[in-house]
Amino acid sequence: MKQPFRVAILGSASSGKTTLAAALAEKYGALWVPEYLREFVDVRQRVPVAADQIHIARTQVAREDAAAAQGGRFLFCDTTPLMTSVYSRHYFGGIDAELEALTASHGYDVTLVCAPDIPWVPDGLQRENQDLSGVINGYLNEELARRAIPHTRIHGPLAERLQQVAQLLGQV
Structure with a gap:
């Protein structure tokens, strides 16, 4: 079975990743993989500690792989x-070797970065302060550059974001 075209959707908290992933899945009749961190925080009723980071990343990848095994043209990854590496760097002062290896070994066909240009929505324990958006985006930009990951910045309201992605995916 042919593997789906994997689309990574990145960005700081409240940048519209989940909304975009769900809307793209609906538009293309595809699967999407929700962010496991949200479930982790909801179930455990706490924010993660450094030792949780590799578990969170591994679970995210396992869920992506399970969804990819179902086939389809696209797989949208929230x-x-x-x-996880970006947040590890910010909250825990670095990226441990296991997480670095997993991050380096897991690639995507296209990477989208959502601009933090939509209204901020607080989300209980999971979301950092709105003021950290710039810091997180700075770390994300550094990691994308360091790893030489090509990416496309997506911005504006949802309808504009969907159009931008449609133009990009129309080329594949």
């Missing part, structure tokens, strides 16, 4: 191990 975050990736790269974002």
Whole structure:
């Protein structure tokens, strides 16, 4: 079975990743993989600690792989191990070797980065302060450059974001 075209959707908290992933899946009749971190925080009723980071990233990848095994043309991934690495760098002062290896070994066919240009929506325990959006985006930009990951910035309201992605995916 042919593997689906994997689309990574990255960005800081409240940048519209989940909304975009769900809308793209609906538009293309495809699967999407929700962000496991959200479930982790909801179930455990706490934010992750450094030791949780590799579990979060591994679970995200396992869920992506399970969804990819179902086939289809596209698979939309609401975050990736790269974002776990970005948050590890910010909150825990670095990326441990296991997480670095997983992040480096897990690639995507296209990477989208959602601009933080939509209204901020607080989300309980999971979301950092709105003021950290710039810091997280700075780390994300550094990691994308360091890893030489080509990416496309997606911005504007949802309808504009969908058009931008449609133009990009129309080329594949």
